[in-house]
Amino acid sequence: xxxxxxxxxxxxxxxxxxxxxxxxxxxxxxxxxxxxxxxxxxxxxxxxxxxxxxxxxxxxxxxxxxxxxxxxxxxxxxxxxxxxxxxxxxxxxxxxxxxxxxxxxxxxxxxxxxxxxxxxxxxxx
Numbered sequence: 001x002x003x004x005x006x007x008x009x010x011x012x013x014x015x016x017x018x019x020x021x022x023x024x025x026x027x028x029x030x031x032x033x034x035x036x037x038x039x040x041x042x043x044x045x046x047x048x049x050x051x052x053x054x055x056x057x058x059x060x061x062x063x064x065x066x067x068x069x070x071x072x073x074x075x076x077x078x079x080x081x082x083x084x085x086x087x088x089x090x091x092x093x094x095x096x097x098x099x100x101x102x103x104x105x106x107x108x109x110x111x112x113x114x115x116x117x118x119x120x121x122x123x124x125x
Contacts, residue, residue, distance in 0.1 A: 004076055004079065006056070007095070007097065025115050027101055028104060028116065028119070029101070030097070030120065032096055033095040052096070054079050058100045
């Protein structure tokens with residue numbers, strides 16, 4: 001399994017928040033940066049590899065560190081499956097930020113996978 005590329009600092013997150021398209025779901029919000037904005041992202045932050053990048057935002061309101069880390073592990077697993085299924089055939093590159101909401105704690109993995117797949121698929125179009 002390949003290493004997942006992630007957003008590293010506040011400047012990268014702020015750039016994506018400002019220039020992205022937002023998609024809302026019951027359990028998470030997803031910000032997607034695509035097309036011409038991606039070129040300006042790579043130029044501004046001097047990224048050499050043009051890969052699909054993910055950023056995760058899980059607030060302290062959701063729970064203690066153990067719960068937040070569990071949510072982040074689940075989202076990373078779903079994202080890696082999404083990359084294998086959908087984006088491997090498509091050469092387009094995307095930058096995603098997934099913002100977890102409080103309902104994500106009670107959501108089982110398969111339901112969480114379905115919500116995120118549906119939202120990411122609509123964002124991919």
